[in-house]
Amino acid sequence: MDYLRFAAMDYLLFVFMFGVSCIIGIYFGCFHKQTTTTDYLLGGRKMNVFPVSMSLVASTLSGVSLIxxxxxxYMHGFQIFVIVFSIFISSIINYFVYLPVFYKIGLTSVNDYLEIRFDRTIKRITSILYIISCILLMPFLIYAPSLAFNQMSGIDMHIIAPVMTIICVFYTTIGGIKAVVWTDTLQFLITLCTLAFVLVMGIVSVGGFSVIWTKSKSGDRLNIFNMDPDPTIRSSFWSVFIGNVFTWSSLVSVNPAGVQRFISVSKLRDAKKVLAIFTVFAIAAKAINCFSGLIVYAKYSDCDPLTAKYMQKSDQIVPYYVKDVASQIPGISGLFVAGIFSTALSSLSTQLNSVSGILYLDFMKPCMPVNISENKSSTIIKLLTILLGLLNVGFIFVIEQLGSLLELLSSAVGITGGPILGAFTLGMLFPVANKKGTLVGIVSSLVVISVIIIKNQIYVWNGDIKITPKPLNSYGCNKTEYDEQNRTVFSTIQPDSDSIFWLYKLSFHYYVFIGTAITIIVGLLVSLCTKKKSDLGIDHELFSPCLHRFRSSQRPEVDQDLKLVKYTFSNKK
Structure with missing residues (x-):
């Protein structure tokens, strides 16, 4: 084993990939100008099915996931594989519950639904929560590939992260949603091909599937059916399955960035095709991701590079492995790290495009003159995109002081994902839900889940809660004496946490589930206590189609009101 670094060809291909991204942004910004907010945010609702599907997959298959x-x-076992079942169930729910409603009302800002269904206060609260979640999430997206690039090149991460963010802000600002979608598609396909090539090389270098299976089994990495219902277990079948059904629903089904993709095609039928293609590719990508963890473990089952100090964090194990197995073919490592960056920038560009639109449409435009031109609106959104990109760079320097990427990402999503998903679910599935109930439900959920996550992170920071990874062997390393000493550290540290209240030890997979459940339960109870006859006079188009057979539009004038509101929103936006 040795310190592994990029070759000249790796750098060349890496630079080439991002040069193409900038060219795409310039092409859509200069030769296919998008002069209206609808063009900039939704591509004029004329996007093609395949690139939109690939863009969605690329956005969810972030560099965080790949790493x-x-x-x-590698550290905790194969239990996370259950996420593929969660993605499938989440997509079915989206197909029948959320997607038809969002597409039919056809609003530029997804959160406008909450204003029509409840009132402007609910909409603004969820918009603020979404913006907060994105601001928390975006630094993770760029930090993960920066960590990989640092491992491969030795270049300071504080230099890499700002440069990559500037590139992303450039093509997102210039080209709008069209540049984002087509750049995502190109980057994802190259990433997928490179990942498949590296995996095949890894399988060959280890000795085949039988060797991977044998070593993973002997290393206790094949723990996929841990059916223990204890919610404090870090990863069990139930926590991964249940938790990720809700997490993926919050990230795709009601997330403005995800919905923005679905409604950018011309027909509902096409939107459903996008969802189907997205589901297949997302499941395949996650399955490959999980299996690559077993390959990496089989490769280093007798000599852990983390213990040998060839890296600083376990999250650097994948780029180290790629450079190791592909060292004989110049350029492959560069393409792979470019792919990790590509998926990260795909997610980042999606968030930048979506958040800048929400900031402008929900908070700035209502305060501006009614006759403001579309050109000025588009310019303001672009300036917001630039400012958000700069803010993202600042937060990256905070992220590096924290712990595991997967847990931190789940915590960032968990604080706001549950209340937002709960609000949309109350609106679409529960006719009795009113604005008072929804408001109390959102606030209650936000307070409870914030306390749980913040207290958990405090205990983790102080070392009172520490998850012990599965054993990491080092008997095959050259630094035997040093590694044997450190192997004990990795396998035995487990502070006594019995005195900590169980709620603060909950698995991070459950955060969005808990937030959603509290929002719905509290929201329904308060709604039942404060209900009025007028609460039932809501157009059936605002409810999921699966409820239509059980209810009809309450009053003819309600339909007329909804059409008027939709017309007003369309002209405002």
Whole structure:
């Protein structure tokens, strides 16, 4: 084993990949100008099915996933594989519950639904929560690939992260949603091909599937059916399955960035095709991700590079492995790290495009003159995109002081994901839900889940809660004496946490589930206590189609009101 670094060809291909991204942004910004907010944010609702599908997959298959999930399998086992079942169930729910409603009302800002269904206060609260979640999430997206690039090149991460963010801000600002979608598609396909090539090389270098299976089994990495219902277990079948059904619903089904993709195609039928293609590719990508963790473990089952100090964090194990197995073919490592950056920038560009639109449409435009031109609106959104990119760079310097990427990402999503998902679910599935109940439900959920997550992170920071990874062997390393000494550290540290209240030890997979459940339960109870006859006079188009057979539109004038509101929103936006 040795310190592994990029070759000249790796750098060349890496630079080439991002040069193409900038060219795409310039092309859509200069030769296919998008002069209206609808063009900039939704591509004029004329996007093609395939690139939109690939953009969605690329946005969810972030650099965090490509790095953190294999590292999770390497350190803690194969239990995370259950996420593929969660993605399937989440997509079915989206197909029948959320997607038809969002597409039919056809609003530029997804949160406008909450204003029509409840009132402007609910909409603004959820918009603020979404913006907060994105601001928390975006630094993780760029930090993970920066960590990989640092491992491969030795270049300071504080230089890499700002440069990559500037590139992303450039093509997102210039080209809008069209540049984002087509750049995502190109980057994802190259990433997928490179990942498949590296995996095949890894399988060959280890000795085949039988060797991977044998070593993973002997290393206790094949723990996929841990059916223990204890919610404090870090990863069990139930925590991964149940938790990720809700997490993926919050990230895709009601997330403005995800919905923005679905409604950018011309027909509902096409939107459903996008969802189907997305589901297949997302499941395949996650499955490959998980299996790559087993390959990496089989490769280093007798000599852990983390113990040998060839890296600083377990999240660097994947780029180290790639450079190791592909060292004989110049350029492959560069393409792979470019792919990790590509998926990260795909997610980042999606968030930048979505958040800048929400900031402008929900908070700035109502305060501006009614006759403001579309050109000025588009310019303001672009300036917001630039400012958000700069803010993201600042937060990256904070992230590096924290712990595991997967847990931190789940915590960032968990604080706001549950209340937002709960609010949309109350609106679409529960006719009795009113604005008072929804408001109390959101606030209650936000307070409870914030206390749980913040207290948990405090205990982790102080070392009162520490998750012990599965054993990491080092008997095959050259630094035998040093590694044997450190092997004990990795396998035996387990502070006594019995005195900590169980709620603060909950698995991070459950955070969005808890937030959603509290929002719905509290929201329904308060709604039942404060209900009025007028609460039932809501157009059936605002409810999921699966409820239509059980209810009809309450009053003819309600339909007329909804059409008027939709017309007003369309002209405002």
């Amino acid at each position: 953190a999930i294999p590292a999770e399998v």
